[in-house]
Amino acid sequence: MTEQPTPYDAVAYPAWIYPETEPSRLAAIARLHGLAAPDPAMARVLEVAGGDGLNMVAMAAAWPRARFHSFDLAPTAVARGARLAEAAGLGNVRITVDDLLDAAETLAGPYDYIIVHGLYAWVPEVVREATLRLIGRVLAPQGISFVSYNAKPGSYLRNAIRDMLLHHVEGVADPQERLSRVFALLEDYVQPKPGDSPAVAALRWTAGPILQRMPGALFHDEMGDIYAPQSLTEVTDAAARHGLAFLNDASPFMIYDGLPGGEVAEDEVVRLAQADDYRAATFFHQTLLVRPGRAPRRGLVAGCLDDLWLGAAAQRTGPGEFTGSGRSVEISDPDLAEFLDLAAQRSPERLALRPIATTLERCEDIVRLANAGLVVLHAAPAPFAAVAGERPLASPLARAQVAEGTVGLISLDLKGVAFADPGPRAFLALLDGTRDRAGLERDWAASGHGHEVPVAAALDHFAKAGMLLDADR
Ligand SMILES: C[S@@+](CC[C@H](N)C(=O)[O-])C[C@H]1O[C@@H](n2cnc3c(N)ncnc32)[C@H](O)[C@@H]1O
Structure with missing residues (x-):
């Protein structure tokens, strides 16, 4: 196609990664519902409107036998991501x-996982339709698609803030000027004022997270030409017209949207989740879609975690107490508490759930922990090494990021990790799989940083950060 500059070329959208889109997480959700899902290690993954494609590049570094494709309309973003993928030597x-409007008709499939993050509520109706047409056409029979969007009714409050911001910069064309005026307004607006009514207090509270946004995200998300939040029902009705059905939400905090339990009929599931949205003023969804007629199980049963792995996101803070993501949960089952403690110690490794999730009660406890953000469920073991191999090999993406001077490196666990100090950066650059321990000792000493930390301790540190690959993969 002929490449044309877009608003995303004028003001770059911040590159980021979205762990909740990782196929091993999506497959775990499908398996919780009793559905088979494509093997994440071998999957064909598509990201629609992926910007610079960093999300796909990060997954490609972690899963070398899976294949990833990201496309986007903005040539500048695509060129940036393609350069990074090439520098990392990623052939997958x-x-x-x-343009999605073309891809909807012409892109060849099938794909096992299709991710659409941060597009659906910010484009015209015709592009929304094309999104679902594309997914409906190229999603594999057992595939899963992830579509995120700002949702009703929570977004009505954000809409009020958007209107205020746009009013404030009416007639100001320069992007940087628009941004600096809007940030100045928000700085003042978020401060509570004497006599605030509950409605105004709610609006100030809504503006708080908007003030924290990266300028490029605020420029496009809250101040872009189109802002069209959707209700869950609007999305699932539109998806149904393209041969797609609701599975669940990818956010662990909404896991019960698709698992209401009891004797609920399939056509009641979305209605119940929608009612929940109204009660909770939900403002964001990460809706998972599958092919219709697959009859997902809508409640937990014994054995539903048998083929899953658990990654800990919490630490033990008392005999049965675990704390993470600002939440604490009390576990009265001592065997489960021991298992969670082990998982926390071995993190970021993932532990197989089959030996511990032996009863329905345990499954329910573990899903409650996932719902609280204290553990993460995966359909595959971690793709990175828990201990360094003979010739330690670090993520090719992290090494390429070091080479280009980036401080926030992406781990194989899809986390952003700040590595600013020259010593750790120099050590990481040595982990290219060509050096055995003796070679590492030698070159680390020669780097001028060798006195900072012994090689064994540095390797443990990088393994713990999810930065090392298995040598024999
Ligand atoms: C808000 S950004 C989201 C980028 C990325 N998915 C993320 O969440 O970080 C929206 C992206 O959609 C892309 N986009 C908009 N319309 C498009 C179209 N018709 N075809 C392909 N990409 C499109 C933009 O270029 C932009 O990169």
């Missing part, structure tokens, strides 16, 4: 310039 990811 493609980042291309394509």
